[in-house]
Amino acid sequence: MTGAEPTPAPSVRGARHFFRASLTAGWRSWVSVGGVAVLAGLMFSASARLSDGGGASSRDPQDLAQLVDVETARVADLTERTSELDREIEVLSAHAGTAVPTPPAEQARREGVLSGSRPVSGPGLTVTLDDAPSTAVGAGPGGVEPQPDDLVVHQQDLQHVINALWSGGAEAMTLQGERVTSTSAFRCSGNILLLHGKVFSPPYEVTAVGDPAKMEASLDRSEGVQTYLEYVDWVHLGWDVRRSEHLDLPAHDGGGGLQYATVPEGTEVFG
Template sequence: MSQQPPDRSTPTPPPRPDASMSLLTNVMDHSLDDGYAEAAARRRTEGRSGLPSPLRAKLGLAGALLLAAVVVTLGAAQAQISAPTLAKERQQLIDRIERETSAADALQKNVDTLRDAVGTKQRDVLEKHGGDKADLVALLAGATAVQGPGVKLVVDDAKQTKQSGGGGPRESSGFSDTGRVRDRDMQRIVNGLWQSGAEAVSVNGQRLTALSAIRAAGDAILVDNRPLVPPYTVLAIGDGQQFANAFQRSADGLYLRALQQKYGVRYSISAQGEVRLPAAPSLIVRTAQPHEGGAAGRATDTGKGTS
C-alpha cells in the first residue's frame, strides 16, 4: 500500500471578517476628498477676515461712495451758507470799481480841459510875440495842427510774440521776446524821421515836440507818459516819396529793416499825398524864458530829437 507524500504547502490565511465591507472601510478611512479639503482650507482663510473677498470689495466700494457723498453734501451746504457773504463782497467790490472809474474819468476830463486851455494860451502868446513868424514857431513847437504831404509808417510786433521772462541780445530793458517793438526801437525810428527831413511827427495820434519823451513802463511804450498799443502808426510830414526813400536809406531805416529780417518785426511805409497831425496837448517849459526883444524862439527849444 503506497504512502502519500506529506503536504508541505503554506496554508492560506483565513479571509478578514470585514473583507466584504471594503467600500465602507474606504469611506471611513477617507471621509474628505481633495475638493472638500481645499474648500475647507479656503473657508478657514476667509474666516480670518470674516467675509469673502467679493463681498469685502463691494462693501469697500459702498463705503467710499458714501464718504464721497458726505463730502459733496457738506461742501454744498458750506457753499450755500457762504454764498450771500461772497455775493455781498463782490457787489461791494463792483461798486467801488465803478466809483473809482467815474472819479478817474472826471479827473481825466478836467485834465483835458485844462490842457486845452493851456494850449490856447500858448498859441495866443506865440501869435502875440512871434510877429510874422508866429505860425512857423507854433508849427515847430507843435502848438498847432498841421497838414501836408508825408509818409505813413506802421510798425508792429512779430507774430505770436510772447510776454514771458528770459534773456537775450535785445532784452536789456526787461523785454523777453526779441520780436517785440521796444521803446528804444521807437526812439530810433522817430529820430531817423527827423533826420530824414520830417517837419512834424505823431505816433498813434500823439504829436511829438522837442520836449517829447519815449519811454517804457513794463510791457507798454509811453509817449509823454501816455501808453501806446501796437500796431504803432507813425505819421510824418515831409517831401512825400523822396522823404520815404531818404528814411529807408538812413541808418535808422536800415535798423528797422534788420529788425524785420532778424526778429520778424513787421512794418510798412508808404508816401501819402496828405497827412493830418493834431496839435500837441500842451508844452511845459520850466527853464527857458522869452527873450526881451519879444522873439518867441527862445521860449521853446525847437531842435529835433526824441529821447
C-alpha cells in the first residue's frame, strides 16, 4: 500500500518479543545479584570492625563470660576502696571525740610562772632600798646641799632595780611580798608606795628568783641603779643586796581581769 509502513511478518514480531523479554529478565537478575553483593559487603565490614583489635571497642568484652569477669573485678576493687574509706572514717571519728591534749607539764609551769598564777621557788636575790636617815647632812658633789627629795626612795629608783633584775634573767619577782606580774603597776606618793590596792612604807624590798650572779651583774650595768648608789654614798640612802640559795615567792592573789572606764549610757561624747 502506498504511503504506509509495511506490516512485519509474524516471524519477525516473535523474534523482537523474545529479545525484549530476555533483556528485561537479565536486567532483573543483575539487580538482584548486585543487591545481594552490597548486603554481603556491609555484613563483612561490620564483622571486621567488631573483630578489629585496634579500635575503641577492643577495650570492651565481646562475650558475656568476659563481661562478667570484668565487672566482678571492678566490684571487688570498689569494695576494697570502700573498706579503706570506712577505716579512715573510724580513725577520724575516734580523734574527733578526743579532748584537746593539755600542754606538757613544763609548758604549763612556765605559763604559770610568767602569769604569776603559781608560786615559784629557787635561788635568787633580795634588794632592799630605804630612805636616808633624818640626820643626813653635808654638801654633795659640787657643794650642793641635799634637798628633802634627795633623802627618800622614789618610784624611778624602784623601777630601775626591777627592770635590771628582769634584764638579768629573773624568772619571778615580788615587791613588798606582792607578786609582780605583767599587769602590776605601783606608784609612789612621797615616801608611800601604792601596789595592788595596798599601801606600803619603806624600807622597800624587791625579791627575785633567778641566777644571782647574772642579776647582780645586771644591777651593776644599770645607769639608773648607779645613780641611786651615788646618793647612797652622799645622803646614805638605804641599799642592800643579799644572795639566797632558796627563796619562796607566792602566787599573785589578785584577779586577772582588767578594770577600765566606760562612758555612761546616754552620754553624748561629741556634741
